[in-house]
Amino acid sequence: MGEVSLFFINGRIAAAESSELREADVLVDAAGIITAIGTGLPAPEGAEVIDCAGCLLVPGMFDVHVHSREPGDEHKETLASCAAAALHGGVTGLVLMPDTSPPVDSGNLVKSAMDLVSEVSPIPMHQSGCLTKGRQGTELAGFSGMASRGVPMLTDADRTVSCPDLMRRCMEYARDFDLLVTSHTDTPALSKAGVVNEGRVSYRFGLPGIPGISQEIAIDRDILIASHTGARLHLQQLSTARGLESVRRAKEAGTKVTCEVSPHHLVLSELEIRDYNTHFKFNPPLRSVEDTEALVAGLIDGSIDIIASDHAPHTEFEKSSDFGSAPFGAAGLETTVLVLHDRFIRTGVFGWDLLIQRYSDAPRKLIGQLPVAISEGTAAEFFVFDPAAQTVITRDYLRTKSPVSPFIGETLAGAIRGTIVRGMWFA
Amino acid sequence: MSELKPRKDLLDIESLDREEIEYVLENAVPFKQLFQRSVKKVPTLRGKTVLNLFYEPSTRTSSSFEVAANRLSADVTNFTISSSSVVKGESLLDTIETLQAMRSDYIVIRHQAAGVPGIVAKHTGASVINAGDGYHAHPTQALLDAMTIREVYPEYKGRKVVIVGDVLHSRVARSTSTLLNKLGIEVAVLGPGSLIPEGRHDFMTRLRSWDEVFDWKPDAVYLLRVQMERQEGQFFPSIAEYHKMYGMNSQRLVRMRELGAYLMHPGPVNRGVEITDEAMRYERSLISTQVENGIAVRMAVLHWLKPETDKD
Numbered sequence: 001m002g003e004v005s006l007f008f009i010n011g012r013i014a015a016a017e018s019s020e021l022r023e024a025d026v027l028v029d030a031a032g033i034i035t036a037i038g039t040g041l042p043a044p045e046g047a048e049v050i051d052c053a054g055c056l057l058v059p060g061m062f063d064v065h066v067h068s069r070e071p072g073d074e075h076k077e078t079l080a081s082c083a084a085a086a087l088h089g090g091v092t093g094l095v096l097m098p099d100t101s102p103p104v105d106s107g108n109l110v111k112s113a114m115d116l117v118s119e120v121s122p123i124p125m126h127q128s129g130c131l132t133k134g135r136q137g138t139e140l141a142g143f144s145g146m147a148s149r150g151v152p153m154l155t156d157a158d159r160t161v162s163c164p165d166l167m168r169r170c171m172e173y174a175r176d177f178d179l180l181v182t183s184h185t186d187t188p189a190l191s192k193a194g195v196v197n198e199g200r201v202s203y204r205f206g207l208p209g210i211p212g213i214s215q216e217i218a219i220d221r222d223i224l225i226a227s228h229t230g231a232r233l234h235l236q237q238l239s240t241a242r243g244l245e246s247v248r249r250a251k252e253a254g255t256k257v258t259c260e261v262s263p264h265h266l267v268l269s270e271l272e273i274r275d276y277n278t279h280f281k282f283n284p285p286l287r288s289v290e291d292t293e294a295l296v297a298g299l300i301d302g303s304i305d306i307i308a309s310d311h312a313p314h315t316e317f318e319k320s321s322d323f324g325s326a327p328f329g330a331a332g333l334e335t336t337v338l339v340l341h342d343r344f345i346r347t348g349v350f351g352w353d354l355l356i357q358r359y360s361d362a363p364r365k366l367i368g369q370l371p372v373a374i375s376e377g378t379a380a381e382f383f384v385f386d387p388a389a390q391t392v393i394t395r396d397y398l399r400t401k402s403p404v405s406p407f408i409g410e411t412l413a414g415a416i417r418g419t420i421v422r423g424m425w426f427a
Numbered sequence: 428m429s430e431l432k433p434r435k436d437l438l439d440i441e442s443l444d445r446e447e448i449e450y451v452l453e454n455a456v457p458f459k460q461l462f463q464r465s466v467k468k469v470p471t472l473r474g475k476t477v478l479n480l481f482y483e484p485s486t487r488t489s490s491s492f493e494v495a496a497n498r499l500s501a502d503v504t505n506f507t508i509s510s511s512s513v514v515k516g517e518s519l520l521d522t523i524e525t526l527q528a529m530r531s532d533y534i535v536i537r538h539q540a541a542g543v544p545g546i547v548a549k550h551t552g553a554s555v556i557n558a559g560d561g562y563h564a565h566p567t568q569a570l571l572d573a574m575t576i577r578e579v580y581p582e583y584k585g586r587k588v589v590i591v592g593d594v595l596h597s598r599v600a601r602s603t604s605t606l607l608n609k610l611g612i613e614v615a616v617l618g619p620g621s622l623i624p625e626g627r628h629d630f631m632t633r634l635r636s637w638d639e640v641f642d643w644k645p646d647a648v649y650l651l652r653v654q655m656e657r658q659e660g661q662f663f664p665s666i667a668e669y670h671k672m673y674g675m676n677s678q679r680l681v682r683m684r685e686l687g688a689y690l691m692h693p694g695p696v697n698r699g700v701e702i703t704d705e706a707m708r709y710e711r712s713l714i715s716t717q718v719e720n721g722i723a724v725r726m727a728v729l730h731w732l733k734p735e736t737d738k739d
């Protein structure tokens with residue numbers, strides 16, 4: 001908790017309900033509770049005044065797809081550096097993927113992960129669990145133990161349960177605990193050793209391709225299993241227009257399915273891959289321009305429920321390998337808000353309300369958390385955003401341990417001035 | 428011709444402009460004439476060192492570069508790293524450090540991973556010549572192919588070449604087709620649908636059968652080497668079926684003779700697969716000319732590139 005109360009003055013408040021920004025001062029007491037919101041409030045004695053002139057106060061984001069790498073790969077990222085990156089990016093809560101070493105596939109491992117989180121993380125982190133033991137895709141993991149430790153979702157994180165029978169058992173079994181089953185949606189027999197979208201770009205670079213159907217078939221399969229079993233299904237990282245069409249049809253048919261999209265699949269296409277730059281190597285891969293356009297439309301019309309960064313740190317050394325051998329993924333927690341503001345909010349494609357709905361409210365709702373809003377009587381959980389400023393994304397700007405990002409070198413409109421959560425102001 | 432911008436590396440065909448291509452192809456001609464003399468050596472690269480770095484076994488290309496460098500009086504070191512001895516995840520950057528310490532002026536590199544020569548080039552002042560990287564590029568093969576076609580067709584513009592076989596996995600098909608296209612030569616492809624990628628260059632017209640090929644009246648037929656087994660799976664039912672559908676056999680040779688079309692192959696050939704013994708003896712086969720031109724073109728490339736080794 002903070003030492004003194006904080007008084008955010010002259011700012012405008014953004015909310016999920018409306019694209020209108022509300023001018024108001026916000027008083028947060030030493031316990032981190034918003035005690036007053038209004039214009040012309042007197043500054044209480046001893047309060048630290050934070051002038052937010054020209055700035056926005058935005059509810060803290062919530063990221064359901066984060067790889068913290070601890071335990072096991074602390075050379076890439078730790079829970080502490082992950083939390084620092086989150087705060088730096090306006091993210092005040094997140095779900096940890098279970099693909100650590102060892103993978104989190106039992107109640108005991110969930111407990112030990114959550115104990116570590118409570119020791120080192122200033123922000124709430126929820127540890128998800130594996131669907132199958134050791135993420136091996138052969139046996140069910142310990143569902144009941146993980147459920148009793150409160151896992152928000154089960155997923156084999158970046159691996160698909162490739163056996164349809166086992167996936168069916170996962171969903172049938174998860175339904176008894178009302179556990180959310182989350183699928184990476186890939187068909188390994190089709191994606192094989194692929195590293196980029198199959199098509200013109202894979203041909204030109206001479207790299208093995210990952211066809212769109214490798215994700216589309218997995219989406220269709222898991223939707224059908226979900227509809228057959230009645231389980232709740234969440235699909236990670238949509239990357240193609242056709243996959244999105246499947247989700248639309250499933251939702252219309254009443255299947256309990258939600259899905260997410262990553263910022264890189266919204267703003268980057270395969271055409272951005274130049275010079276074998278491994279910072280653009282993702283799984284699923286960056287797709288065509290038409291796909292990115294369809295995903296943006298799906299995000300706006302609500303077919304896509306959630307934005308998730310897929311924060312996947314790897315060291316620069318690991319990424320300096322050739323394109324085929326380098327690991328998939330890049331850091332995302334610190335750039336998601338900035339990039340989406342720069343590409344979409346600044347240009348009027350959508351407003352802050354939509355970003356808050358998809359990156360703050362819906363992800364919290366997905367795992368049964370209450371949304372956070374900037375309102376009296378609630379805990380302060382927001383960040384201060386200056387739309388008139390600029391942020392140059394450099395290695396030094398990033399606080400993640402692995403400053404690998406496709407946006408390095410870019411100058412983005414807007415800057416995050418600081419984030420408040422649990423009564424602590426991180427500026 | 429003398430106003431060329433200096434170039435350090437040869438990594439692919441796409442980045443070459445027309446002038447550079449002409450320069451290399453024209454310079455290869457006098458180098459080739461040298462082979463008829465009793466003394467085949469010139470002092471062009473005396474005191475320079477060429478490192479032949481092969482991560483994939485290739486006696487032919489490696490020897491061709493070695494002979495080319497020797498004939499330019501350079502000192503050559505051959506460095507073959509069998510893929511089995513490369514520990515997975517071995518750092519490319521560490522290898523580059525080692526290469527730097529060797530202070531070579533030219534690094535000829537073949538690697539199973541696409542893009543590796545480019546990474547090496549970025550980190551060294553030596554001139555890097557891509558001798559084949561994954562499925563990506565094989566620029567000196569393309570140049571020797573172009574030289575070979577120009578020898579038989581001095582008026583090469585508007586000529587037609589059909590490439591037959593595994594276009595999907597072929598760096599030769601990528602580089603050679605790109606170069607032919609730049610020279611104004613028409614390119615078509617023939618092969619099973621599983622090996623003719625949708626994402627190929629727009630200029631690669633797809634022909635569906637040998638009948639369509641001969642109706643198209645190619646000036647040269649370029650057969651690619653066939654590999655039956657690939658890590659990613661099977662792409663056609665059997666070698667026998669491939670041979671029947673796409674191989675160069677005696678019946679097709681009759682049509683070739685009627686057209687006066689030339690036959691090309693990057694080597695090494697699989698006899699009985701993409702080509703029969705009889706077809707190997709075809710009087711208009713350019714296969715051994717390609718090998719000879721390979722040395723001349725590689726001499727011209729070594730002569731052309733400008734290392735920045737003094738900056739290291």
